[in-house]
Amino acid sequence: MFFVEVILPLALAKTFTYQVSETEYHFIKKGMRLAVPFGKSKIYTAIAIELHRNEPTLYQAKEIHQILDHEPMVTAVQLQHWFWIASYYMCAIGEVYRNAVPSALLLESETVVTAQASSFHNETDLSDEEYLVYQALQQQSSLKIDDIIAIVNKKNVFPIIHKLIDKKIVFLQEEIAEGYKPKLVRYVRLHPQYNSQEGLGALLEQLKNASKQKEIVLHYFQLNATEKKPIPVKKLVESANVTSAVVKALIDKEIFEEYYIQQDRVMYSGEATKKELLLSNAQQEAFDAIQNQFSNREVCLLHGVTSSGKTEIYIKWIETFLATGKQVLYLLPEIALTTQLVSRLRLHFGDKVAVFHSKFNNNERVEVWYQVLQNAEKAQIVIGARSALFLPFQQLGAIIIDEEHEQTFKQMDPAPRFHARDAAIVLANYHKSKVLLGSATPSLETYYNAQSAKYGLVTLKERFGRVQMPVVELVDIKDKYLRKQMKGHFSDTLIAEITTALSLGEQVILFQNRRGFAPVIECMTCGHIPQCPQCDVSLTYHKFKSQLRCHYCGYAMGKPSNCHACSSIDLTTKGFGTEQIELELLSLFPNAKCGRMDQDTTRGKYGFEKILDSFKNQEIDILVGTQMLAKGLDFDNVSLVGIMNADTMLYHPDFRAFERSFQMMTQVAGRAGRSEKQGKVIIQTYNPLHNTIQQVTRNDYEGMFKEQLYERQIYKYPPYFRLIKITLKHRDFDKLKEGAMWLYQVMSQALDMPVLGPEEPAINRIRNEYIRTIMVKIPHTQPIGSTKTRLQKVLNSFEAVANYRAIKVGVNVDFY
Numbered sequence: 001m002f003f004v005e006v007i008l009p010l011a012l013a014k015t016f017t018y019q020v021s022e023t024e025y026h027f028i029k030k031g032m033r034l035a036v037p038f039g040k041s042k043i044y045t046a047i048a049i050e051l052h053r054n055e056p057t058l059y060q061a062k063e064i065h066q067i068l069d070h071e072p073m074v075t076a077v078q079l080q081h082w083f084w085i086a087s088y089y090m091c092a093i094g095e096v097y098r099n100a101v102p103s104a105l106l107l108e109s110e111t112v113v114t115a116q117a118s119s120f121h122n123e124t125d126l127s128d129e130e131y132l133v134y135q136a137l138q139q140q141s142s143l144k145i146d147d148i149i150a151i152v153n154k155k156n157v158f159p160i161i162h163k164l165i166d167k168k169i170v171f172l173q174e175e176i177a178e179g180y181k182p183k184l185v186r187y188v189r190l191h192p193q194y195n196s197q198e199g200l201g202a203l204l205e206q207l208k209n210a211s212k213q214k215e216i217v218l219h220y221f222q223l224n225a226t227e228k229k230p231i232p233v234k235k236l237v238e239s240a241n242v243t244s245a246v247v248k249a250l251i252d253k254e255i256f257e258e259y260y261i262q263q264d265r266v267m268y269s270g271e272a273t274k275k276e277l278l279l280s281n282a283q284q285e286a287f288d289a290i291q292n293q294f295s296n297r298e299v300c301l302l303h304g305v306t307s308s309g310k311t312e313i314y315i316k317w318i319e320t321f322l323a324t325g326k327q328v329l330y331l332l333p334e335i336a337l338t339t340q341l342v343s344r345l346r347l348h349f350g351d352k353v354a355v356f357h358s359k360f361n362n363n364e365r366v367e368v369w370y371q372v373l374q375n376a377e378k379a380q381i382v383i384g385a386r387s388a389l390f391l392p393f394q395q396l397g398a399i400i401i402d403e404e405h406e407q408t409f410k411q412m413d414p415a416p417r418f419h420a421r422d423a424a425i426v427l428a429n430y431h432k433s434k435v436l437l438g439s440a441t442p443s444l445e446t447y448y449n450a451q452s453a454k455y456g457l458v459t460l461k462e463r464f465g466r467v468q469m470p471v472v473e474l475v476d477i478k479d480k481y482l483r484k485q486m487k488g489h490f491s492d493t494l495i496a497e498i499t500t501a502l503s504l505g506e507q508v509i510l511f512q513n514r515r516g517f518a519p520v521i522e523c524m525t526c527g528h529i530p531q532c533p534q535c536d537v538s539l540t541y542h543k544f545k546s547q548l549r550c551h552y553c554g555y556a557m558g559k560p561s562n563c564h565a566c567s568s569i570d571l572t573t574k575g576f577g578t579e580q581i582e583l584e585l586l587s588l589f590p591n592a593k594c595g596r597m598d599q600d601t602t603r604g605k606y607g608f609e610k611i612l613d614s615f616k617n618q619e620i621d622i623l624v625g626t627q628m629l630a631k632g633l634d635f636d637n638v639s640l641v642g643i644m645n646a647d648t649m650l651y652h653p654d655f656r657a658f659e660r661s662f663q664m665m666t667q668v669a670g671r672a673g674r675s676e677k678q679g680k681v682i683i684q685t686y687n688p689l690h691n692t693i694q695q696v697t698r699n700d701y702e703g704m705f706k707e708q709l710y711e712r713q714i715y716k717y718p719p720y721f722r723l724i725k726i727t728l729k730h731r732d733f734d735k736l737k738e739g740a741m742w743l744y745q746v747m748s749q750a751l752d753m754p755v756l757g758p759e760e761p762a763i764n765r766i767r768n769e770y771i772r773t774i775m776v777k778i779p780h781t782q783p784i785g786s787t788k789t790r791l792q793k794v795l796n797s798f799e800a801v802a803n804y805r806a807i808k809v810g811v812n813v814d815f816y
Contacts, residue, residue: 002053003061004028006046008038009098009106011415013086015049019061025051031072031079035065035107035176043176045107047074047097065176073105073373075392077430084426090724090788090811091415099416100390102369104362112175113161114142121169129160134169181363184260186233188247190220191254203255213250216240220256230261264367264378277315277348286460287313293456294434299425301404301450302438304460305699306670307467307634310438311341313460314400315348317436322352322380326397326433327372330383331420333406335359336597336608336628338383341402349381356384356391359605386411386420389427396431399424403631405443405663410815417812421446440670441663444656444712447705448719470641470672470679472697474688477645488584489576494642494682495588498622502592506639507615508622510581511668513649515598515626516551517543517580518573521560525568530560536765542600543579553767581624581644589622597625630667639679641672646685646693653762655717656816658692662704665696716754718816722778724791727810728758729769739804740772743794750794751787753778769808788813 002025003017018036020028028034028048036046043065055061082100086093098106115137126134129152136143136151148157164170194203207214219240223231237244250256279287286302290313293300304310318328330345332338335357345353356368368391371379375394382388386409401409401421409420421437428435437446437455450457463469475491485492501508518541522529530539532550539548541559549556562569573580578598585594597611604610608628615623618637623629649661665683673679685693695704713720728743730736740758748755757774764771778787795811798804 001055003051003055004034004048004064005050005052006034006036006048007082007097008036008044008046008094009101010038010044010094011092012094013092015093016046017054017056017061018046018064020051020064024064024067028067029072030076031074033068033073033105033107035068037062037065041172041174043108043174045105047079049079068107073392074101075373075394077427078390078392080430081423081427085416085418085423087788088426089416089418089813090792091417095415099387099411099414102362102365104366105369107176110175111145112142112173113137113145113148113164113170114173115170116168121167125167127160127163129154130164130167130169133160133164137170182262183264183363185263186258186260187230188220188233188236188251188256188258189230191257194255207255210249212242212246213255216242216246216250217255233258277312277319279312279316280309280464282460282462283309283313283464286458287316289458290317290436290456293458297456298428299435299437299449299454300456300458301442301446302436302458302460303442303447303450303701304438304440305463305469306440306667307463308440308460309464310402310460311344312464314402314436314438315345317398317400318345318349318381321397322349324397326395327375327379327393328381328397329388329391329393329399329424330381331388331399331401331409331424332383332385333403333408334628334631335385336602336612337402337631337633338385339609339612340633342383345381345383351378352380354379354382356382356388358385358387361605386418389420389424393431396428396433398433399428399435400438401435402438403667404437404446405439405441406631407660407816412812412815413810415810417810417815419814422814441666441701443663444659444705444708445719448709465676467673467675468678469699470669470681472669472681472683472699474693474697475682475684476686476688477684478686487588489581489644489684490584490588491684494684497640497680497682498589498642501640502589502621504639505637507618507620507635507637508640508642509629509635509638509668509671510585510622510624510642510644511626511629512576512578512581512624512644513626513664514575514577515579515600516540516549516577517583518577519575521548521571521573523563523566523568524570524572526563526566528563528565530557530564534766534768536763540577541573543583544600552763576644578624578626585622585624592621593619594622594624595620597623597628599626602628627664629671630664633671635671636675638671639673639677641668641679641681643668643681643683646683647687650687650690650692655712655715659704659708662692662696662701665693666699666701669696716777716779718814720780722780722784722813723815724776724778724788725812725815726757726774726776726795727812728772728774729808729810730806731769733770735803736770736772736807739798739801739807740774742801742804743798744774746794746797747774747776747791750790751776753782753787 002020002022004020005015005017007015028051030048032048034046034048035043038044082093082096085096123131132151133148149155152160193199207217220231220236223239233244233247237247251258290300290302302310321328332341338355338357342353342355354368354371356365368379372382373392382391401424404421411417425435449455475493477491480486480491487495498508520529520538521541530548532539532555534555535550535552537550537552539550542549546559547556548559563571578596582594582596595611595615601611602608614620616635643665646665649664650657669681672681683693728736728740744755744758754777758772761771761773778784795809
């Protein structure tokens, strides 16, 4: 007997064994996709990870359904990496597999409704809806569930199908369908018989009365002469300015032949520049120092101030790997950044650059996957957000992690809740490749590792082209409100600076880390604030859509005209978001063109590109945005950056609030004055003497690092302690409270380290589920592996308690 061990794309911690024939046993390789039955009738796409001859003892091994690949789709290194992520971040291997592979490659079975062979039935017994389905099945052999929904124009069609099954008219079967389809482009060529001189004469004679057809044939010759390559139908139709029906008529007359060529969905048509990249002296020194560090270390941190030209150093470093035929992975924290960076790298490397992130559709992602797997010329450099980490690299030489301090590298939901920076370092270790981390404000953990010589460290202190660092000016808004020098949320200082910048034809960026118009609408009579019915938060007011929205579950309602509690019409907004800033700007600067960049304005596939391009082309004078703006975007003409309110970030209930605020403000400030002229940054705050804000004005990273490190040591936080957060969710408040207490007590007994909780978070109900959290602090002296094993045993015993089985448990390792 022959068996194959597989991973299923389900939240299951273990692998499963299936039976195969001897020929299949010799054909299947590790990393191939197999369609396997699981449960009563479902078919899933599994990945083969091992072939063996040991029969499972606990269950009867089923046979596989079919083999889906000729060659492995997943590499051995990938599988090794997946298992590491599953064990380190304490999640199921199936969850890692589901997250890692583009969903178009995860075929899932579709239920197909088929007519019974001997189906002659009395049609009068059927209801109208049943009759419609019966009629459709007379026309075609089978229907999918979606087809039936369309036929009867009803969402829930299962009762109808069940009645038809009872009457023995139809039966159900599972069918598996490939999600990815290659893109085919339609081309035409002239029929061979017309290729000679005589043939041409005969052809023109034949078409003398059909003027449009004759015209299109002449256009065909013209294109053929100038381009010397196959001619797509679309291009021919556009150049001749006729409909495609004319082309069809010529194909029917056998004058043209049509044929199809497979084409990539993401095409790059530009040319790479032949210009040699020249580094400045400071950059060259940093580049040499990096090469030096890599002679005895695997990871190096490049700590360069904003606008010091880190990207040029990366490009120079990438060149050294491409020369040896290696692949390079370039990770970025935000999709918004990829658009700017891709154009810069393509100028240099041409079509060797591939892009991979979640704004691509399924088919585009599959194509990049295959290009990386085949080590294609088009995918020598892969740029992407954290999901690009899972691509099947064959010869990975280097990983660059830009803006490595960003919290978006950490995946919060769904599992696996991995941190892309840490997972990339492990992946590089498997590939024996190098990792370069870059940031103007490194995270505390990375800088601590660099200081303790675990990583190499290279610092770059001057901006590119000797541009000076921006001047930072603090505005005390408490004082300005007292002196009545505020217009809306703008101080007179900020208004004066914006006016000056606009008069010089320069651009301005304003930063406010809140989207929407206002976070709260309050009744001035009774103090009532509209709340989300499913979450424990107030609704955010969005003026452009005139609605109140919940930013946690998406619930929305129209803007109330009166108070829901006391019917008073005296409603007012509290706080402010990007929408309100944009509206205030329109009244303060009616002649300036304003733009807004937040989650609401960048929803489409090209949402980021449209806004960034119009800002770069100076179609927008003032850009208002959330933290999307804070990352490495590069605009030459921005001379002024305004931070609307620095305090919202500082007083966040999180042990990293000061570190995050420093990073965010420094990064936003770094967008100013990136060309010849020195830029200016204005920070509006109620507390200008706050230590962190003072450190931003002095650009004093070292001071912030030492102060925060001292506090982290006292209060047992990273990098001195590792944190694991366990989140429990349930709809029943009392059951959750009881379950959380039980888990906390068992964990306190099983683990000899600080266990804190069970705590209600600031927002203790989301989507009608109450939340409790428990925190485990693991000292660096304790082995982390055995601690996690003990913790997993406790969690398994918690699941075994019948009363608590309904409570959802999420484990988040290194949640910061």
